[in-house]
Amino acid sequence: MRYLPLSEANRRDMLGVIGAKSVDELFRDLPAAALAKARIDLPKSASEIEVERALSAMAAKNLNCGQGPSFLGCGNYRHHTPASADYIIQRGEFLTAYTPYQPEISQGTLQAIFEFQSQVALITGMEVANASMYDGATACAEAVTMATRVTKRNKALLSGSLHPHYRDVTLTNAKFLDLDVEALPPDPMAVEDLLGRVDDTLACVVVQTPGFFGHLTDYAVLAKTCHAAGCLLVVCVTEPVSLGLITPPGHIGADIVVGEGQSLAGPACFGGPGVGLFATREKFLRQMPGRLAGETTDEDGRRGWVLTLSTREQHIRREKATSNICTNSGLIALAFSVHMTLLGEAGFTNLAQLNHATAVSLAEKLEAIKGVKVLPQTFFNEFALKLGKPAAGVADKLAAKGILGGVPASRFYPTFPELTDVLLVAATETNTPADLDAFAAALKEVLS
Amino acid sequence: MTKPTTASGNRGLQLEQGLIFEQDTPGATAVDLPALPHTRDRLGGMKNTKRIGLPGMSEPEVVRHYTRLSQKNYSIDSGFYPLGSCTMKHNPRLNEKMARLPGFADVHPFQPVSTIQGALELIDTTAHWLKALTGMPAVAMSPAAGAHGELCGLMCIKAAHIAKNQGNRTIVLVPESAHGTNPATAALCGYSVESIPANSEGRVDLAALKAALERSGSNVAAVMITNPNTCGLFERECIQVADMVHAAGAYFYMDGANFNAIVGRLRIGDLGVDAMHINLHKTFSTPHGGGGPGAGPTVLSAALAAFAPVPFVVHDAQGYSVEEQAGFGAAKDSFGRMKGYHGQFGVFVRALSYMLAMGSDGLKQASGDAVLNANYLMARLSTELTPAFPGPCMHECVFDDRFLKGTGVTTLDIAKALIDEGVHPPTMYFPLVVHGALLMEPTETESKATLDQFVDSLLHLARKAKAGGAEAEFKSAPQLSPRRRLDETKAARKPVLRWTPPAAGAASQAAE
Structure with a gap:
C-alpha cells in the first residue's frame, strides 16, 4: 500500500526490538469477543487511477455551476478565486501543519492568522476578530451565547432577516442551554418592528445585512436603542464582498459581527467547509470564543506571534471555557486572507461595485418580465423575486434548461404559503451580460 | 551559540517578512476585473464613504509574501510530527x-x-x-x-x-x-x-x-x-x-x-x-x-x-x-x-x-503499523526515558518526566531542544494525569529510518540532560528555528491582536 512505508522486514525487526511475536499480540488489550465479531465488508485497497475513476464518475453526476449560468446565493456565493490563492493554500507548509502550538516553528501560520484577524476587524469595522469559527451559522450561535455571558441575561431576539440555517443552529444551541431565544417570522418586505421589542431583559438582538431576502437596512437606531437597554447588537454578514461597498456594521454600532467567509475563500463546495468570521469590541475580548494570535517578541527581541489569551479555551478552562471549539477553519481562513490581500482596498471595492452593478442589471432585466417583482427596495448582489407562480417548479424548469436560476424560499420556509412564489436570486462578477440575458429569456419562457 | 548578523536580518534561506500592512502601495491590486457596467445604485443610503484600510500589493509581491511565511512553518510534508492525539499522518495529494x-x-x-x-x-x-x-x-x-x-x-x-x-x-x-x-x-x-x-x-x-x-x-x-x-x-x-x-x-x-x-x-x-x-x-x-x-x-x-x-x-x-x-x-x-x-x-x-485507496485491508494494515510504530518508539526510548505506564501501548506512547528528575531540565526544554534537532515536539504536559507528559504518536506513515533518527536525537538529549551541566543550553533552545522562545506572558498581558495604523495605535491599546 503506497501510503505505508514499513516493509515486512522492518516489521519483523521492530517486533524483535519490542519483544513481541506478532502485531496482533500488541492488540491483546482489545476484547477478544469483539475482535472475533469484526467482519468488515468493504472493498479492498485501490490504485490511484481506480480511485480517481470512481470519484470522477460520482462528480460527473452533478451539474456544476460552471456548466451553466448560476444565480444561487442564500449565504453561499460563486466568486472567481484567483489562481494564486488556491496555489498558496496547497503549499504543504500551510496545508499539512497542525494548529500552531509550537510558535518557534509555526510563525507562518501565526502571522497569517494575525493578518486575517486584522483584515476581518477592518472590513467589519470592529476592534478585534478571532482566528475563525467553523462557519457563519455556528459563529452566529456562539455570538448569542457570548452575549448572554456579557450581559448575564438569557433572552435573545432573532430578526426574520436572518439566514434560516443561522437561525436554526442558534435555536438548537439555545434549546440545550435553556436560553430563551425568539425567532421572528421571515421578513421578505423588511417591515418587522425590532425597536419595539427591545427591552432590558434581552442579551442581544441578531440581525443580518444584507438581509436574507436582500434588503440593506440601516441599524444605527436599533444599535442605540439596544445599548440604552444594556443589550448587544449582533450583526450577521453572509456575503463579505458586500463590505467593499456598504457601511461596515461596526460603524453603525454593532457589538459583535459574525459572518461566513466562504464567498471570498473559494468555491461553494456544496456548502462546506466554510469559515466563520467573528469580530467584537475590545472590552468583550475575554468573553470571546475561539483562538487568537497575538504579537510578542522572542528571546532575541525579534517580533513574532503566539496563540494567546488561551485561558478562555477548553484545553485550559475545560467545562468553564467560553466554547468547546478546538479545530477551527484555519486553511479556509488563510484562503480568505490571501484573496483579501490580492484584492487590496482597490480590488475589494471594485469587486463589490461590479457585483452590485451586475445584480442591478439583472434586476432590471427580470423586473421587465410581466408578473415578476423585485421585492427589496435596496440590495447588494442578491434579491428576492415574487413570481406569481410556485418558485420550486420554476427553479426546476430553469435547471432543466441548464440555468441554476435561484433558490425557492419554500426550501427554507415550507410552512409559509405566502413565500411559495418567492425566488432568491444572486448575481456576481462571474455572470456575464450574456448570462443575464439568457436567464431573463429563460425565466420569461418558463413563466409564460 | 553566536549567530552571524546580516544587514537584512535574513539568514540564508530564513527570510524575514513584514506584515502585509507594512508593504502597502496605495491603490495597488493583484486582481484585475472586467469593466464596470454603468447602472444606477440601489444601495439606498448604505454606501460606505470611508476608507477601509486594506493594503494594496501586486501579485508577485503577494505570492512571495505567503511563500516566505510558509517557509517558517513545520509541516508533515517536511518532517516528523509525532504530536500525540493529533494523528499527523501523510495527507495524500490525490x-x-x-x-x-x-x-x-x-x-x-x-x-x-x-x-x-x-x-x-x-x-x-x-x-x-x-x-x-x-x-x-x-x-x-x-x-x-x-x-x-x-x-x-x-x-x-x-x-x-x-x-x-x-x-x-x-x-x-x-x-x-x-x-x-x-x-x-x-x-x-x-x-x-x-x-x-x-x-x-x-x-x-x-x-x-x-x-x-x-x-x-x-x-x-x-x-x-x-x-x-x-x-x-x-x-x-x-x-x-x-x-x-x-x-x-x-x-x-x-x-x-x-x-x-x-x-x-x-x-x-x-x-x-x-x-x-x-x-x-x-x-x-x-x-x-x-x-x-x-x-x-x-x-x-x-x-x-x-x-x-x-x-x-x-x-x-x-x-x-x-x-x-x-x-x-x-x-x-x-x-x-x-x-x-x-x-x-x-x-x-x-x-x-x-478510504477507497486504503480499502478494508489497507486500513487494517494502517492501524497495525501505527501501533507497531508507537510500540517501537516506546521500546527504544525506554532505555533512557521513563514510560508512564507499562505496554503494549496503542498508537501513541506517553512518558513522564521522572528521567529528568534533578537535572533542572524540564519537559518543555526537551521539546524545544527537539526543534533544533529538526522534529516537531510531541504533545507536552498532556494528559494531565501524567507528570510532565510527553505524548508521542508516530502514525503509520513514518518509515523505520525516520523513527530511528528521532529516537537517536531524543536519546542523545536525554543522556545530555542526565549528564548534568547542560541546563543553560537546554533553557536557551531552540537556537536554530525562525524564532526562539516567544514571550507568551507579554502577549497575554498587553494583547496586540491586530495591526493598527501607527497614529491610532495608542488609542486602541488604551481601550484594553
Missing part, C-alpha cells in the same frame, strides 16, 4: 485533486436535488464506510470537527432522555485524563461534569465509576470515555463499562479521537457504544490546514439514531434526496440543525478518496 473536481468543488448547496445526485451519493457512500467500519447503524454527517461531533452525540443523548421523560439526568461522567473538549462540550449541553479518576495503570478506575453510578445513577445522562484513551491505552473493560452505564439508564459516549489505532480491526458497535465522533482529519488523512477545517461525523446506536441532526441523505428507488427540516418526515424526532448547509462536504470527498 485527496486534494479529487476535492477540486468541478463536480464537487463548484456545486452549490441549494441546487435542485436532481442536479446534485453525485454529491448526495458521495455523502451517502462516505456514511456507508463509516457505518461499516464502526458497526453502527447510523451516522450524523454534519458536525464540523471533533468537539462539534461530541456536541452532536450529547445532544442526541439529551434528546433521547427527554423523550423518555428523564430530563432529570443532568450529570456527565468524564475521566480526568480526558481532552478538554469533553467537559467543555458537556457544559454546552447544559450538563454538569463529574470527574472519574484513573487507576495506576492509566485506565478508568472501574470501582470509582461504579461508585459514581451508584451514588447518582438516576441523574447520570452519559459517560464519555476516550478509547484508546489519552494515555495511549485501550480501555480493556469497556464492555463492562457499557453494561454498567446502560444498567444505570445512561448512554455510553466514546470519544473517537484515537480511532486510528483500531480502525479496520474492531467495530465499536461490538463494544456497546451509543455514540462516537470520528475526526476525518485524523484517522482519514484529510489535512489539518494549520488548525482546520476538520469534520466530525458522529456514529449513533439504534437508541439514538432517530434524534440525529438535519440534514441527512435519504436513498430510495427515486434516487437520493435530502431531509433538511427537523420535525418533518424522516426527521420528525431530529433535535435540530447544528451546522449550515450539508456539513464539511469538501472534507468528505478527501476522506472517501483515502
Whole structure:
C-alpha cells in the first residue's frame, strides 16, 4: 500500500526490538469477543487511477455551476478565486501543519492568522476578530451565547432577516442551554418592528445585512436603542464582498459581527467547509470564543506571534471555557486572507461595485418580465423575486434548461404559503451580460 | 551559540517578512476585473464613504509574501510530527485533486436535488464506510470537527432522555485524563461534569465509576470515555463499562479521537457504544490546514439514531434526496440543525478518496503499523526515558518526566531542544494525569529510518540532560528555528491582536 512505508522486514525487526511475536499480540488489550465479531465488508485497497475513476464518475453526476449560468446565493456565493490563492493554500507548509502550538516553528501560520484577524476587524469595522469559527451559522450561535455571558441575561431576539440555517443552529444551541431565544417570522418586505421589542431583559438582538431576502437596512437606531437597554447588537454578514461597498456594521454600532467567509475563500463546495468570521469590541475580548494570535517578541527581541489569551479555551478552562471549539477553519481562513490581500482596498471595492452593478442589471432585466417583482427596495448582489407562480417548479424548469436560476424560499420556509412564489436570486462578477440575458429569456419562457 | 548578523536580518534561506500592512502601495491590486457596467445604485443610503484600510500589493509581491511565511512553518510534508492525539499522518495529494473536481468543488448547496445526485451519493457512500467500519447503524454527517461531533452525540443523548421523560439526568461522567473538549462540550449541553479518576495503570478506575453510578445513577445522562484513551491505552473493560452505564439508564459516549489505532480491526458497535465522533482529519488523512477545517461525523446506536441532526441523505428507488427540516418526515424526532448547509462536504470527498485507496485491508494494515510504530518508539526510548505506564501501548506512547528528575531540565526544554534537532515536539504536559507528559504518536506513515533518527536525537538529549551541566543550553533552545522562545506572558498581558495604523495605535491599546 503506497501510503505505508514499513516493509515486512522492518516489521519483523521492530517486533524483535519490542519483544513481541506478532502485531496482533500488541492488540491483546482489545476484547477478544469483539475482535472475533469484526467482519468488515468493504472493498479492498485501490490504485490511484481506480480511485480517481470512481470519484470522477460520482462528480460527473452533478451539474456544476460552471456548466451553466448560476444565480444561487442564500449565504453561499460563486466568486472567481484567483489562481494564486488556491496555489498558496496547497503549499504543504500551510496545508499539512497542525494548529500552531509550537510558535518557534509555526510563525507562518501565526502571522497569517494575525493578518486575517486584522483584515476581518477592518472590513467589519470592529476592534478585534478571532482566528475563525467553523462557519457563519455556528459563529452566529456562539455570538448569542457570548452575549448572554456579557450581559448575564438569557433572552435573545432573532430578526426574520436572518439566514434560516443561522437561525436554526442558534435555536438548537439555545434549546440545550435553556436560553430563551425568539425567532421572528421571515421578513421578505423588511417591515418587522425590532425597536419595539427591545427591552432590558434581552442579551442581544441578531440581525443580518444584507438581509436574507436582500434588503440593506440601516441599524444605527436599533444599535442605540439596544445599548440604552444594556443589550448587544449582533450583526450577521453572509456575503463579505458586500463590505467593499456598504457601511461596515461596526460603524453603525454593532457589538459583535459574525459572518461566513466562504464567498471570498473559494468555491461553494456544496456548502462546506466554510469559515466563520467573528469580530467584537475590545472590552468583550475575554468573553470571546475561539483562538487568537497575538504579537510578542522572542528571546532575541525579534517580533513574532503566539496563540494567546488561551485561558478562555477548553484545553485550559475545560467545562468553564467560553466554547468547546478546538479545530477551527484555519486553511479556509488563510484562503480568505490571501484573496483579501490580492484584492487590496482597490480590488475589494471594485469587486463589490461590479457585483452590485451586475445584480442591478439583472434586476432590471427580470423586473421587465410581466408578473415578476423585485421585492427589496435596496440590495447588494442578491434579491428576492415574487413570481406569481410556485418558485420550486420554476427553479426546476430553469435547471432543466441548464440555468441554476435561484433558490425557492419554500426550501427554507415550507410552512409559509405566502413565500411559495418567492425566488432568491444572486448575481456576481462571474455572470456575464450574456448570462443575464439568457436567464431573463429563460425565466420569461418558463413563466409564460 | 553566536549567530552571524546580516544587514537584512535574513539568514540564508530564513527570510524575514513584514506584515502585509507594512508593504502597502496605495491603490495597488493583484486582481484585475472586467469593466464596470454603468447602472444606477440601489444601495439606498448604505454606501460606505470611508476608507477601509486594506493594503494594496501586486501579485508577485503577494505570492512571495505567503511563500516566505510558509517557509517558517513545520509541516508533515517536511518532517516528523509525532504530536500525540493529533494523528499527523501523510495527507495524500490525490485527496486534494479529487476535492477540486468541478463536480464537487463548484456545486452549490441549494441546487435542485436532481442536479446534485453525485454529491448526495458521495455523502451517502462516505456514511456507508463509516457505518461499516464502526458497526453502527447510523451516522450524523454534519458536525464540523471533533468537539462539534461530541456536541452532536450529547445532544442526541439529551434528546433521547427527554423523550423518555428523564430530563432529570443532568450529570456527565468524564475521566480526568480526558481532552478538554469533553467537559467543555458537556457544559454546552447544559450538563454538569463529574470527574472519574484513573487507576495506576492509566485506565478508568472501574470501582470509582461504579461508585459514581451508584451514588447518582438516576441523574447520570452519559459517560464519555476516550478509547484508546489519552494515555495511549485501550480501555480493556469497556464492555463492562457499557453494561454498567446502560444498567444505570445512561448512554455510553466514546470519544473517537484515537480511532486510528483500531480502525479496520474492531467495530465499536461490538463494544456497546451509543455514540462516537470520528475526526476525518485524523484517522482519514484529510489535512489539518494549520488548525482546520476538520469534520466530525458522529456514529449513533439504534437508541439514538432517530434524534440525529438535519440534514441527512435519504436513498430510495427515486434516487437520493435530502431531509433538511427537523420535525418533518424522516426527521420528525431530529433535535435540530447544528451546522449550515450539508456539513464539511469538501472534507468528505478527501476522506472517501483515502478510504477507497486504503480499502478494508489497507486500513487494517494502517492501524497495525501505527501501533507497531508507537510500540517501537516506546521500546527504544525506554532505555533512557521513563514510560508512564507499562505496554503494549496503542498508537501513541506517553512518558513522564521522572528521567529528568534533578537535572533542572524540564519537559518543555526537551521539546524545544527537539526543534533544533529538526522534529516537531510531541504533545507536552498532556494528559494531565501524567507528570510532565510527553505524548508521542508516530502514525503509520513514518518509515523505520525516520523513527530511528528521532529516537537517536531524543536519546542523545536525554543522556545530555542526565549528564548534568547542560541546563543553560537546554533553557536557551531552540537556537536554530525562525524564532526562539516567544514571550507568551507579554502577549497575554498587553494583547496586540491586530495591526493598527501607527497614529491610532495608542488609542486602541488604551481601550484594553
